[in-house]
Amino acid sequence: MSNPKESEAILLRKVELRETSLLLTFYTKESGKISGVIKGVRSPQPQFAGVYEPFTLDKVTYYEKKNKDLFVISQCDLLEYFAPIRADIECIAYAGYFIEFVDSVCQASEKNEDIFFLLRDSLNAIANKKGSIKRIARVFEIKLLNLLGLMPRLKQCVECDSKDTFNGAFSIKNGGMLCGKCIKKDITSRKILQGTVNFMDFISTMPYEKTLRINVTEKVGKDLEDVLRGFLDYHVQKRFKSLEFMRQIGV
Numbered sequence: 525m526s527n528p529k530e531s532e533a534i535l536l537r538k539v540e541l542r543e544t545s546l547l548l549t550f551y552t553k554e555s556g557k558i559s560g561v562i563k564g565v566r567s568p569q570p571q572f573a574g575v576y577e578p579f580t581l582d583k584v585t586y587y588e589k590k591n592k593d594l595f596v597i598s599q600c601d602l603l604e605y606f607a608p609i610r611a612d613i614e615c616i617a618y619a620g621y622f623i624e625f626v627d628s629v630c631q632a633s634e635k636n637e638d639i640f641f642l643l644r645d646s647l648n649a650i651a652n653k654k655g656s657i658k659r660i661a662r663v664f665e666i667k668l669l670n671l672l673g674l675m676p677r678l679k680q681c682v683e684c685d686s687k688d689t690f691n692g693a694f695s696i697k698n699g700g701m702l703c704g705k706c707i708k709k710d711i712t713s714r715k716i717l718q719g720t721v722n723f724m725d726f727i728s729t730m731p732y733e734k735t736l737r738i739n740v741t742e743k744v745g746k747d748l749e750d751v752l753r754g755f756l757d758y759h760v761q762k763r764f765k766s767l768e769f770m771r772q773i774g775v
């Protein structure tokens with residue numbers, strides 16, 4: 525048995541195993557994504573109910589068992605319940621999307637503190653209404669693409685490195701901008717507003733808090749949403765249940 529570790533962690537998933545055991549999947553600050561079993565949980569006690577809800581921020585103590593993929597979780601304490609999120613179905617839908625996204629794209633036990641901070645900051649931003657919910661979601665998507673090394677190339681043509689992309693287009697397939705000369709390399713490439721390119725670049729390079737405050741036109745906001753959805757559908761290739769839920773409730 526290894527030495528126990530302690531970490532801040534955001535709960536991604538919960539599966540009930542037996543009456544008093546749960547299989548929990550967290551994104552931890554110290555170890556990345558981990559799954560583990562916690563025993564002796566008596567669910568009817570309401571004072572402990574919150575700690576095992578998805579997207580709570582908890583403090584967990586866990587250790588590895590030899591030759592086992594699953595960790596043993598010996599302690600789990602609630603740090604932040606994000607109550608304002610749970611009072612609003614739109615907020616629940618977006619928080620659900622964030623954790624599903626991280627859960628889908630992150631491999632087990634690959635530590636990345638920045639992903640942990642991005643997830644925590646995004647949940648905090650929704651709970652404290654630090655920006656519009658759509659803005660919080662776009663910032664989350666762009667910053668996560670960046671952290672995963674999947675950020676589209678914006679300032680130079682992806683084919684020939686030309687910086688003159690003004691008459692170019694955005695190629696989802698090729699992963700970024702094509703200049704006017706290279707546009708024919710992807711007939712499905714689409715026009716993109718210069719404001720959208722600048723805004724994406726701003727979000728990917730600026731500190732988190734600043735990205736929530738800058739104002740952009742509604743047109744740029746919509747353009748960015750469309751570009752990102754197309755890009756994520758193509759490159760991440762996951763069917764998120766949370767997105768289906770968002771469509772159903774019309775957000």
Ligand SMILES: [Zn+2]
Pocket residue numbers: 681682683684685686702703704705706
């Ligand atoms: Zn080019």
